[in-house]
Amino acid sequence: MEGVSVLEWIGTLPFAVAIRRSAILYLFVNAAHVLSIGLLVGAILPLDLRLLGFFRKVPVEVVGPFLSRAAATGVGLAIITGFCLFSVRPLEYAGNAAFLTKITLLALGITNALLLHLTPQWRAAVKGGPLSPRVRLSALLSVAIWTGAVLSGRWIGFLSE
Template sequence: MIVETLAALQDMALPSALRASRWVYPVVNAGHIAGLALLFGAIVPLDLRLLGFWADRPIAPLARVLLPVAICGLILAVVCGLLLFSVHAVKYAATPLFQVKLLLIAAAIANALLLRRAPDWTLAQVTEMAVNSPRLRLAGALSLGLWLAVILCGRFIAYL
């Protein structure tokens, strides 16, 4: 049932046009990479700050600027990623590395959402004591590791 659904997805007009186009697929691929660059480029300074780097800098102004960039990057990466997936949906869905990538993305997003819900994290008033908590340091380390693993999985998938 799922294979038939994925086959129907990749046979739709948009994925077929992406496969047939010399220029559109590479543009969508570049959009995916740009989204990842925005996402990862925005979260690295935040995660490093959670890990204790630049302790003399308050995190709230940094987060106010970088979180919207990270969210836009995530949206762009997901939209372009779905388009890329649709071109060879059956093949990608059956690839264990792709499945791992999806799990890593889910874990990274869950980590970010849990971090935002943490009682010692409020964007308006993050105290330096709260930023130095072991739980927030762990969240920063997890974020860096998970998103880096997502990127690596994506690159390895391109060579399968």
Template sequence: MRESMWLYPTVEILHIFGFILLVGSIANFDLRLLGLHRFVPVPALARHAVPLAMIGFCIAAPAGFLLFATEATSIAMNPAFQFKLFCVALGLANAILFHLGPWRTMAVWGAVNYVPPVARLGAATSLLAWTGAVIGGRLIAYL
């Protein structure tokens, strides 16, 4: 992939675009759960933000794998990459737990404009995890 003048940069752009879509959508949803823009109904925002985040992940993950595959041995030992993978795993685990827990009753608490503490905790964890993944990703080239 490195031999091609355009393939590696194209895959890198796809990876960045996917992460922007993922993190931007999730951050918007998480910030709402944490109290920003209380006038926006949580269920309505979720109907838009979550599918966009999933699309973003479906673009970022395979592109990231291709980027990793070009230099797997050296990248796997990079502490920034290891941190990024930890943060992505934390973000995914948090999303699964959120969908198994607060998500199931969101129609109830979303209708009365109340966000339970467990949902706020999940939102804060999500923001930290995905921000960490972005920071780790940027630091790969420097460590």
């Protein structure tokens, strides 16, 4: 791989070449990415809103673990499909401010969720305990971070024109 950057190498991967050559394959990978993001946001936003005090009749101990796993599945699928889309034009995307913002927010969102899930306050909340200020702050950050990530993702196309 001497003389070839990692970004250039990513662009030569077989799936990257296949996606670049096939509009239909690109369409399906793009649709899978959008659906993955839908799963992530569709799970995390209701959970965050519940943790912030909305929908008080919905028990956190019931929806918390389920929606967390659904959001984690969405994140995993979005990363896989997003990497496939990135591989089509890695040099261009690596210099795109919106893409870099999205990746930064993605890392922050995952870190926020992991840190929350490691706390005794989260474990207490999913056992029916009180929603601590730590849990509520994490939920508020989550809403802002994931909303920003979605907006940044939409912004990518406008900066690559």
